[in-house]
Amino acid sequence: MTTPDAAAPAFDALVLAGGRASRLGTPKPGLVVAGRPLLDHALAATAGARATVVVGPDELAAPHRYALTREDPPFGGPVAGVAAGLAALDGGDPAPWVLVLACDVPRAVEAVPLLLDAARTAEGAGDAGREPREHVDAVRAVRGGRDQWLVGLYRRTALDAAVTRLRADGGVDGAPAHRLLGGLAARRVDDAAGTTLDVDTWQDADDHDRRARGAGPGGHPRPGQEAAMTNLERWVDALAAELDVDPDVVDIGAVLDLARDAAHNVERPAAPLTTFVAGYVAGMAAAEGGDRPLEDVLDRASELALAWSPAPELPGTDAGEA
Template sequence: MLAGGRAERLGTPKPGVVVGGRPLLEHALAATSGAGRTVVVGPDELADPDRYALTREDPPFGGPVAGIAAGLSALPGPDDGGAVWVLVLACDVPRAAEAVPALLAAARHRTDEVAVHAVRGGRDQWLVGLYERAALHAALAALPAVHGASVRNLLSGLPALAVPDEDGATDDVDTWEDAREQDRRLGAGAVPPPDETPHDPHDGRRPR
């Protein structure tokens, strides 16, 4: 799970932003509840060893591809009982738990595909997807560098099943407007994380 971006438009780390009564990180963890092991790629303050492993790309803020590489490295390998398939998930998709069952169902009916990812309004949602571990390793190894690499460059060449998202389950939170919209869908007031008053670019206020 990718939880270490700068979140420049929100002005505060995304994992702690509350929508629908829960932080974004908690929504994402709910989507991984059936996983054999969960790895969160993010800063030290997210550590919760009883629930998941925490790691970080080196250097930090290397982008989602660097985060995927770090997370994959933190999972057990095939010789240690590691899973054949890996769920790659951004932490800013609060309704991801609604999308994951459809991905799993599609994966059970694949033929030669090594990836299953959501598509929303014709746009590939690479960071709500299932990927064969070996194919993901090979794709990462084929890149000249992972730091700053494009997710499209990493994943678009993989034979994939596209799962349409007609209900917006894969819509993410990039701005406070997005947070308010997700909150409306989930039914509670979006608030910043405790002890923080971030800048909302839509209302002109500055942090205190």
């Protein structure tokens, strides 16, 4: 993991984790993408922070790792989240910069060092004999010409002042990020590598999973890539060893795809049930000498899930009643 240079500016971190995730249909912080929950990806990116505040619901509480607060009102949007996070950071010796980071950016750990380096070079009065460096209050990523407001470093004094101005001009609840952050003098850091790509849909999650898996059969690393194994891959290897199964027969990507299709098109509890039934059937087929049974079973189950149309419930009938 890349870590900030010793000369990088001091910063605190705000991780915004309180959104509705309406397109996913499941809370983002706990969604496992590229082998670990999205919140863990974000926290890895804040490793160099003096203090870290997560803005999100009570179930995210982990006092030994970070402070937790909640935007007011809940689901008030990223600007309300920033305001709540800044309030939670008060009371100590605040760092001169604040990292504002959405929790749904799996590769943030790659983006943050670039922001810190840009902030470092922007500070100070310039080298001897040269013009003073430009004053900047924001260093944020830009991808495809679009500002990534929630992958950025902001000067604490400027961010506090922006929140105060916005409170006096309509309030922070529901305000778009650019109203809070767009007026700050900024240095923009081009994200040509796509490190700020976020996860808003199941397809986004799948794209990140495929990139992280790195390619051998079943999603396992090629020879020489063992050090890059994700936590999920190590778990599959350990489980396969415990149950005396060849780990290469476990196509992690295909199984996760099936689980996603079942959860998204049927309902969330359908994901583990569907993968269990598919695995059981594939095992029986393999015992009988079938040809590529796992792929066939997964494909058929996925097709069924994608075509599923739940029957409407009868009035006064609870789901699951006979």
